[in-house]
Amino acid sequence: MLYLGIDVGSVSTDLVLLDHGLQVVEKHYLRTRGNPIRAIQEGFRLLADQYGDREIAACGTTGSGRQIASVLVGADVVKNEITAHAVAALELDPDVKTIIEIGGQDSKIILLRNGVVSDFAMNTVCAAGTGSFLDRQAERMGISIEEFGDYALKAETPVRIAGRCAVFAESDMIHKQQMGYNQSDIIMGLCEALVRNYLNNVGKGKDIRPKVFFQGGVAANRSMKIAFERALGFEVTVPENHKMMGAIGAAILARDAVRKRARTRFRGFSLVEKHFESKGFECEGCSNRCEVARICENGMEIGCFGDRCGIWSGRIRTCRPIADSL
Numbered sequence: 001m002l003y004l005g006i007d008v009g010s011v012s013t014d015l016v017l018l019d020h021g022l023q024v025v026e027k028h029y030l031r032t033r034g035n036p037i038r039a040i041q042e043g044f045r046l047l048a049d050q051y052g053d054r055e056i057a058a059c060g061t062t063g064s065g066r067q068i069a070s071v072l073v074g075a076d077v078v079k080n081e082i083t084a085h086a087v088a089a090l091e092l093d094p095d096v097k098t099i100i101e102i103g104g105q106d107s108k109i110i111l112l113r114n115g116v117v118s119d120f121a122m123n124t125v126c127a128a129g130t131g132s133f134l135d136r137q138a139e140r141m142g143i144s145i146e147e148f149g150d151y152a153l154k155a156e157t158p159v160r161i162a163g164r165c166a167v168f169a170e171s172d173m174i175h176k177q178q179m180g181y182n183q184s185d186i187i188m189g190l191c192e193a194l195v196r197n198y199l200n201n202v203g204k205g206k207d208i209r210p211k212v213f214f215q216g217g218v219a220a221n222r223s224m225k226i227a228f229e230r231a232l233g234f235e236v237t238v239p240e241n242h243k244m245m246g247a248i249g250a251a252i253l254a255r256d257a258v259r260k261r262a263r264t265r266f267r268g269f270s271l272v273e274k275h276f277e278s279k280g281f282e283c284e285g286c287s288n289r290c291e292v293a294r295i296c297e298n299g300m301e302i303g304c305f306g307d308r309c310g311i312w313s314g315r316i317r318t319c320r321p322i323a324d325s326l
Contacts, residue, residue, distance in 0.1 A: 001057035004047075004266070005251030006040065006073065007084070007244070008032065008065030011104025011131060012217065013039035015047065016247040018255075022091060026050070027244050036065040037276045040072055048269035059266040060084075060254030062246050067313075071295045071303030072276065074267035077250070077257040084249030086110055086117050089213045091252055092239055097209040100228065100236070101245075102198070102218035104131040109202050123202045131217045133166050137173065137190065141183060148187060152223030155188035162193065169193060188223055195227040210234045215245045274298055283307060 002025065007014040013036060017026040028046050032039045060077040061069040062084035070078045081101075089096045090112065099110040107130060111119040138148040152158075159181050162172040169190065176186050199208075212232070218224055219242040228236045241248060258264050277296045282289050290307040304312040 002026075002051065002055050003251040003255045004056050004059040004073075005084075005244075005247035005249065005254065006043070006059070006061045006063075006066075006069050006075075007081075007246035007250060008036045008040065008061065008063040008069045009103055009105070009246075010064055012243075013043060013063075013065070014244050014247040015040075015043040016241075016244045016251055017047070017051070018248065018251045022248075022252060022255075024241055024244070024248065027241065027247075029243055032065070036068055037072065037278065040069055041272050041276075044073075044269045045272045048272060051269075053266070053268035053270075056264065056266050056268075058251070058254035058258040058264050060250035060252075060257070062250040066250075067305040068278065068293070068295060071305065072267075072271060074265040076254045076261070076265050079250060079253050081246055082108065082110055082117060082120050084246045084253065085215055086112060086249070087252050088245040088249035089215070089239070090115055091248075093211065093213070093237075095211050096213050098206075098212045099215055100198070100203075100212060101215045102130060102224075103216045106130060107198060107202050107216075109198075109206055109208075111206060111208075119206065121202050121204075121206065123198075133169075133194075134218065134221065137170065137187075140170075141187075143183070143187075146220075149191075149221035149223040151184050152188035152191050152221075153226070154184040157185055158188035158192055159185050160193070161186070161189040188227075191221070191223045191227040192230070195224065195231050199231060208232060212236045213242075214238045215242045217243050219243075271297075280306075283312065285309075285311060 003018045005016045013030045013032045015028045019025050028043050030039050030043055058076050059073055061075040062079050062081055066078050085101055089099050097112055101108040107123045109121050135145050138145040159176050162168045214236050219238045225236050275298050279294050280291055283292050288308055292304050292306045292312050295303045307313055
């Protein structure tokens with residue numbers, strides 16, 4: 001029996017399967033490309049080639065697209081990224097005190113004390129330091145993102161880059177290039193600037209203690225790890241499955257939920273053959289005028305989310321024709 005975790009983010013959709021020992025037996029990192037439904041179906045198509053529905057004992061979702069994923073797949077648990085990343089890190093090493101997580105569009109810091117989350121902070125305002133910003137700079141400099149960090153490791157004298165804003169950072173990099181600095185020194189200077197930005201904003205006022213885990217896609221950049229270690233003054237650990245930690249946490253939480261309930265809500269891999277539509281509407285039930293998303297499967301409504309009061313999201317349990325739900 002396997003536990004399925006799904007982390008739907010703005011840049012990537014991650015799917016992972018864990019065995020009873022919570023070891024990763026299968027993982028898929030897919031680009032969301034603005035279409036989480038398609039990304040989930042693509043991931044399920046890959047999994048369906050090797051696994052059957054009855055092998056999945058539990059399923060959990062997390063990430064910014066966790067609600068839509070939950071409706072599609074029949075999740076046993078739906079949790080935020082803070083909880084999912086913390087659960088995965090603590091399962092790997094109970095001594096973790098700090099989690100640095102940098103994804104495609106945002107960054108987070110999670111403080112753990114005595115095995116629970118004691119504090120956290122997120123940066124969703126500026127793209128500086130996120131994976132999408134690094135992708136853009138690598139493309140602009142004609143370097144693959146996989147090689148971006150290796151270039152920085154060759155730096156002898158990193159230049160100082162203004163990293164408090166994505167626009168200013170890019171302008172400063174261009175200025176340094178025009179002055180004749182080599183690419184390695186510029187890239188390492190950028191990494192150090194992004195670390196300063198992270199610690200002065202997301203980590204401002206936080207009691208950062210070792211052991212520190214560096215998670216998320218940006219953790220693959222070895223120069224970012226080195227820059228964090230130089231700034232903090234102690235070792236930073238990058239877990240083997242650093243990209244998948246959110247999905248791993250969701251799978252673990254799903255296992256715990258099913259143990260209490262004794263059955264799974266997982267709908268199976270057959271959704272790869274179904275047609276889904278997501279349509280929004282504005283609820284006029286009160287002054288909040290919530291923007292509600294409606295998910296339809298082959299013309300049948302299977303779920304809604306986005307309302308504050310729960311009238312729409314809490315009432316739909318089974319598929320029904322759209323006309324019957326209005």
